[in-house]
Amino acid sequence: MKKNSINDIALFGGTPLFSEPLHVGRPNIGDRGRLLERMSDILDRRWLTNGGPYVEELENRIRILLGVKHCVAMCNATIALEIAIRALNLEGEVIIPSYTFIATAHALQWQEITPVFCDIDPATHNIDPTKIENLITPRTTGIMGVHVWGRACNIDALTTITKNNNLKLMFDAAHAFGCTHQGQMIGGFGDAEVFSFHATKFFNSFEGGAVTTDNDDLAKRIRGMRNFGFTGMDKVSHVGTNGKMSEISAAMGLTSLESMDEFIEANYKNYLSYSQHLSKIPGIRLIPFNPNERNNYQYVVMEIDRNAYGIDRDTLVKILHAENILARRYFYPGCHQMEPYRSYFPNAGLVLPETEKLTQKVLQLPTGTSVGEEEVNCISEFIQFINLNAKTVRGKYSQQKEDFRQNVPRS
Ligand SMILES: Cc1ncc(COP(=O)(O)O)c(C=O)c1O
Numbered sequence: 001m002k003k004n005s006i007n008d009i010a011l012f013g014g015t016p017l018f019s020e021p022l023h024v025g026r027p028n029i030g031d032r033g034r035l036l037e038r039m040s041d042i043l044d045r046r047w048l049t050n051g052g053p054y055v056e057e058l059e060n061r062i063r064i065l066l067g068v069k070h071c072v073a074m075c076n077a078t079i080a081l082e083i084a085i086r087a088l089n090l091e092g093e094v095i096i097p098s099y100t101f102i103a104t105a106h107a108l109q110w111q112e113i114t115p116v117f118c119d120i121d122p123a124t125h126n127i128d129p130t131k132i133e134n135l136i137t138p139r140t141t142g143i144m145g146v147h148v149w150g151r152a153c154n155i156d157a158l159t160t161i162t163k164n165n166n167l168k169l170m171f172d173a174a175h176a177f178g179c180t181h182q183g184q185m186i187g188g189f190g191d192a193e194v195f196s197f198h199a200t201k202f203f204n205s206f207e208g209g210a211v212t213t214d215n216d217d218l219a220k221r222i223r224g225m226r227n228f229g230f231t232g233m234d235k236v237s238h239v240g241t242n243g244k245m246s247e248i249s250a251a252m253g254l255t256s257l258e259s260m261d262e263f264i265e266a267n268y269k270n271y272l273s274y275s276q277h278l279s280k281i282p283g284i285r286l287i288p289f290n291p292n293e294r295n296n297y298q299y300v301v302m303e304i305d306r307n308a309y310g311i312d313r314d315t316l317v318k319i320l321h322a323e324n325i326l327a328r329r330y331f332y333p334g335c336h337q338m339e340p341y342r343s344y345f346p347n348a349g350l351v352l353p354e355t356e357k358l359t360q361k362v363l364q365l366p367t368g369t370s371v372g373e374e375e376v377n378c379i380s381e382f383i384q385f386i387n388l389n390a391k392t393v394r395g396k397y398s399q400q401k402e403d404f405r406q407n408v409p410r411s
Contacts, residue, residue: 003382006389010322012396017378018324022366025200025298028266029369030259038251047247051227054250059210061257066187068212070219072226073245073253077174077196077209081107083243084192084211085144087221088168092139096172097127098336098348099355100146104172105335108144116140117336117345122354125149125287125301125362129157133165142168145190149287149299152181155189162190170194177203178260180294187212192222197253202263202298202368205253208245263369267297270367270376274300277380281387283309299330300365303358310390313361315397319386325379328364 008014029035042048055073063071074080085094085107094108098117105115116135121128125148132143143162145153153171162169169189174196176186187193192215197208211222221238224231229240245253256263271289278284283305289295306312311319313329320327334355335341336348349356365379386393 003385006392006396009319009386009393010324011319012400016322016324017382018375021324021326022371022375022379023200023326023368024328024364024366025202026366026368026370027199027204028202028256028259028263030255030262034258035251035255038255039248042247042251049244049246051244052247052250054247054254055245058205058245058250058253058257061254062187062210062212065257066185066212068185068188069214069216070212070222071187072211072219072222073205073250074209074211074226074243075245075249076198076207077172077194078103078107079241079243080194080196080209080211081172082110083222083225083241084170084194085111085113087218087225088142088170088191090142090168090170092141093137094142094144095127095132095135095140096144096335097146097148097355098334098341098352099125099148099331099358100172100335101174101331102335102338103174104144104146105341109340113141114139114344115335115341117334117341117348117352117355119352119354120148120358121154122358124151124153125358126151126153127158128354129154129161132158132161136165136167140165140167142170144170144172146172146174147176147179147186149301150176150179150186150295150297151287151289152176152179152186152189152293155181159190174198174201174209175299176296177201178264178294178296183293185294188214191215192218197249197256202267202296203253203256203260205245205249205256208249208253264296266369266372267367269373270371271297271300273373273376274302274365274367274380277377278302278383281309281384283307283387284383298367300367302363302365303361304363305361309387311386311393313363315394316383316386317363319393319397320379320382323382325366325382327366329359329362330364332359332362334359 173193192213197205226243
């Protein structure tokens with residue numbers, strides 16, 4: 001860590017700690033040779049998409065890994081969510097957390113289903129089951145839990161609520177590939193679960209996703225919908241879309257699968273180092289992972305108590321970005337604060353107090369295979385340096401804003 005005084009902070013004119021940006025989800029690349037072999041094979045075969053052998057192999061391997069009956073690979077998780085929602089005949093209203101990526105809500109709204117936002121449990125960042133029953137109306141047809149940061153939401157409680165109220169239960173498991181709940185791999189819970197294999201996820205297929213389910217009929221419907229509703233040559237039996245995964249994506253998925261343990265190991269090491277360093281800093285709390293469950297550790301998530309740390313989250317983000325540490329504020333400001341939901345439900349924040357609080361204090365730090373011990377040490381020491389100099393940093397930052405305000409010509 002090369003900062004000796006606050007004048008060395010890049011936001012105040014110093015040289016950034018890193019010459020290249022460090023990202024939260026810089027893609028992990030597995031064995032390049034194996035990927036290129038597979039790509040070459042695809043080109044030789046000229047079978048680029050439409051249920052080719054690589055997609056089939058990826059689906060089988062995932063099915064076995066997760067111990068689930070069906071895996072249907074898709075072009076991305078958003079389309080996978082949309083198809084699963086439709087195949088489950090969801091309509092009317094579906095209860096979801098607001099603290100999630102916008103795709104969870106959009107996948108419903110796209111089909112004119114109203115996402116009804118439920119608050120979260122601040123201890124887990126996941127949907128709070130005790131707040132769900134109040135939100136159930138005669139129009140409610142289902143609940144979609146989200147396994148935020150790969151930590152399973154309260155599956156048991158959601159299962160009981162959906163059974164008691166005759167609702168469908170699905171999960172947005174976009175974060176949770178390779179994670180367990182009570183020792184069982186996520187993938188087979190509820191009616192269906194949906195994974196994302198987007199480039200920024202620790203396991204990627206460039207773009208991609210999958211629906212997993214133990215339900216034979218549902219899997220059949222999902223496969224049909226993924227392919228325009230075709231159920232035979234020249235035979236279309238229902239409405240469908242194009243959710244197919246390409247062979248090249250499947251090749252990347254298979255290659256990622258072969259390096260999955262290595263990716264998790266790298267993430268875990270980073271997580272442990274961050275925890276060791278950051279636990280000493282007042283006002284910083286890294287979210288813990290249950291040591292009895294498997295997790296992919298793709299997110300290093302910290303909560304900042306602005307009073308104890310001395311700097312608020314948004315100022316810290318600006319300071320970090322100037323150093324080329326591209327920390328993120330997922331899921332700021334919460335789905336209910338984004339359009340069209342903000343206009344539809346202008347008062348939603350009143351019933352989402354925990355979501356509102358969390359979105360103001362959460363931050364994710366760079367990790368993955370392109371980040372190592374040296375970077376983690378440097379980032380952690382810098383976060384500590386800011387805390388130790390919080391008062392002066394605050395003063396200088398306010399002055400800088402004031403100078404900027406005075407220099408900006410007013411219209
Ligand atoms: C919780 C959640 N749901 C859905 C998605 C959408 O995934 P995709 O980008 O594969 O469509 C994401 C992507 O980041 C996500 O984090």
